[in-house]
Amino acid sequence: MNDLFAPLFEFFYYSVPFSDDLYAEGLYSSLGLSNFFISLFFVVLFYYIINRPAFSKWYHWLIILLINFAVAFTLGVVLPQTKFVALGIEYHSEYYVFGLMDALIASVFYFLISFMIRWWSTNAKRTPFPH
Amino acid sequence: MAKLYVFGIGGTGARVVKSLTMLLASGINTNFEIVPILIDPDRAGGDLNRTVKTLREYQLIQKEVKGFDQNHFFKNGISTLSEIIANSGGNSTVIDGFRFELDGVQNDRYKDFIDFANLDPNNKWLTSLLFSERNLDSNLEIGFKGNPNIGSIVLNQFTKSEAFQAFADSFEKDDRIFIVSSIFGGTGAAGFPLLLKNIRQGFVKEKFYAHLKDSVIGAITVQPYFKVKQDDESEIDSHGFVSKTKAALHYYFKNVTGNSTINALYYIGDLAENTYENHQGGTDQRNDAHFIELASAMAIVDFANTEGSYIQTIQGKAENAVYKEFGIKENAEHITFKHLTDASLNLMKRNITEYFYFNIFLKEKLQDELNNPYASAYSNKIDRNFIDQTFYKTLADFNKSFRIWLGELQRNKVSFAPFNIELETSTNQEITDIKITTASIFSLVNDVNEKKSWKDYIPGLAKNNYELFVANLNKAAEKVGNTTTNKRFMGVFSKASQTVVNQKLF
Numbered sequence: 001m002n003d004l005f006a007p008l009f010e011f012f013y014y015s016v017p018f019s020d021d022l023y024a025e026g027l028y029s030s031l032g033l034s035n036f037f038i039s040l041f042f043v044v045l046f047y048y049i050i051n052r053p054a055f056s057k058w059y060h061w062l063i064i065l066l067i068n069f070a071v072a073f074t075l076g077v078v079l080p081q082t083k084f085v086a087l088g089i090e091y092h093s094e095y096y097v098f099g100l101m102d103a104l105i106a107s108v109f110y111f112l113i114s115f116m117i118r119w120w121s122t123n124a125k126r127t128p129f130p131h
Numbered sequence: 132m133a134k135l136y137v138f139g140i141g142g143t144g145a146r147v148v149k150s151l152t153m154l155l156a157s158g159i160n161t162n163f164e165i166v167p168i169l170i171d172p173d174r175a176g177g178d179l180n181r182t183v184k185t186l187r188e189y190q191l192i193q194k195e196v197k198g199f200d201q202n203h204f205f206k207n208g209i210s211t212l213s214e215i216i217a218n219s220g221g222n223s224t225v226i227d228g229f230r231f232e233l234d235g236v237q238n239d240r241y242k243d244f245i246d247f248a249n250l251d252p253n254n255k256w257l258t259s260l261l262f263s264e265r266n267l268d269s270n271l272e273i274g275f276k277g278n279p280n281i282g283s284i285v286l287n288q289f290t291k292s293e294a295f296q297a298f299a300d301s302f303e304k305d306d307r308i309f310i311v312s313s314i315f316g317g318t319g320a321a322g323f324p325l326l327l328k329n330i331r332q333g334f335v336k337e338k339f340y341a342h343l344k345d346s347v348i349g350a351i352t353v354q355p356y357f358k359v360k361q362d363d364e365s366e367i368d369s370h371g372f373v374s375k376t377k378a379a380l381h382y383y384f385k386n387v388t389g390n391s392t393i394n395a396l397y398y399i400g401d402l403a404e405n406t407y408e409n410h411q412g413g414t415d416q417r418n419d420a421h422f423i424e425l426a427s428a429m430a431i432v433d434f435a436n437t438e439g440s441y442i443q444t445i446q447g448k449a450e451n452a453v454y455k456e457f458g459i460k461e462n463a464e465h466i467t468f469k470h471l472t473d474a475s476l477n478l479m480k481r482n483i484t485e486y487f488y489f490n491i492f493l494k495e496k497l498q499d500e501l502n503n504p505y506a507s508a509y510s511n512k513i514d515r516n517f518i519d520q521t522f523y524k525t526l527a528d529f530n531k532s533f534r535i536w537l538g539e540l541q542r543n544k545v546s547f548a549p550f551n552i553e554l555e556t557s558t559n560q561e562i563t564d565i566k567i568t569t570a571s572i573f574s575l576v577n578d579v580n581e582k583k584s585w586k587d588y589i590p591g592l593a594k595n596n597y598e599l600f601v602a603n604l605n606k607a608a609e610k611v612g613n614t615t616t617n618k619r620f621m622g623v624f625s626k627a628s629q630t631v632v633n634q635k636l637f
Contacts, residue, residue: 052594052598052602053500053503053594053598053601053602053605054594054598056503122504122602122605122606122609123503123504123601123602123605124504125504125508126502126503126504126507126508130507130508
């Protein structure tokens, strides 16, 4: 799983030795999976749980995307930081740049999943824009 | 499908047929093809013209959704007599457009119609005995102005007309006839017994029609329910309404009910507390719709729904004739659904409410809600282009007539006010539209509380007002699927209106 997600993360952000340490600690795997499931959760929340006409405009979809972004960013910062601090490895700005890239990847997931499942939503099948 | 020929005689007949059209638009189904035949010498009559316009719009809409099961509005077919004849391959040249011309009344005084000048002296004396000088000088073009003695003579020629023969030719075994007339005026009071007698004889222009003689005939005779303002210049004087009614009822006792010619006779009337302008006829004779007319229209539906085994005609005689009176639970200045009996409620409460919400949504919200999936997520889109097309424009016109009709029912006395609406009027006090002033659309049905679910008690959780309507439209669109835009539009709105009313009201 780590090998599956590593190219994706490293396409967006690759910095030695930070990225190598992420790979060595298997964090790409846990962050990739959490990005996917968090994005899936927010997409399902928007299209099937909230699923109401008054909350089906493109900017409503964007609000959920931003929340997804914020959650992914937090995870992208906190998970590596917790791990590396425990191991006594010291990084600073890398956490935040990586966090941003992690949030971006989660946003891509959110976008792709949205377009895969939105047709079956009753009230938001045309959100964020028509087919 | 069997046909129900509805003869609407005079101004009341036309207004009852208009109420019937509104009921049919709301989804009430009679299981008969309705064939309205409006008989009124007053060609320019405002009420007659409004009814004809409404009927034509209904037809245009109904034609588009005919046979489409997912829609329940405009379900019942309405045809003109000429369409019936054309569809059955007949070669009659009758072109009716729902109303029938009476020959010889255009620009004619009554004395010219009966050729008074050429009568021999004895007949002149007899005629002068039966008709006043004012009667004889009466202009027939604007009707009989409350004179059944004139009406009976002039209307008699309708039964000898090509139109009446075309009706007889097209009449089939399971078809039925319903006659709507007022008993206190001129045209209707004279026309009903005359028409009934001619149908029961079975002869039209010396040709015998067995089906006609043994036909099942219903009628409603509308007793006084309004007065007209006193006007010494006018021939219509409402002081005579009650005495005319008594005289006519006495006549009916012998010649309608007493001789078993009618299968079902409905009686209706009111205290006549409202006063209309005294217009003898013409475009100005345009009275507000009245609850009595709506109830009379319900009588037509009741007649259509009565099983054939209960009302039969054998050898031209009605067996076990049915006599019914319309009533409400209690007297009220403003009648709402709570005042109606179960039979009336079952017949129209749900349908009329569903159509009201459909209508209000189209008026208030449709243009703002075209981006929702029900409108835009399917290949046949409900968009600005659709709104600009004839089908929608016709529907919008019909819906406006429906709203004005509701407004008039509310303004009249007795007032029928099932919905909490406000009236928009022109400078001459004609109702031009209705408006709603509450933001909570499910509080619009008077004396009916909005149904609440647990979600309504958690702020922000429940879908309310138009949002609930749109959600149901989106859901309905998934069920209706892709078909022509007109059908899809009607199917989606008909289903959604039904669900919304179920969820929030009844």
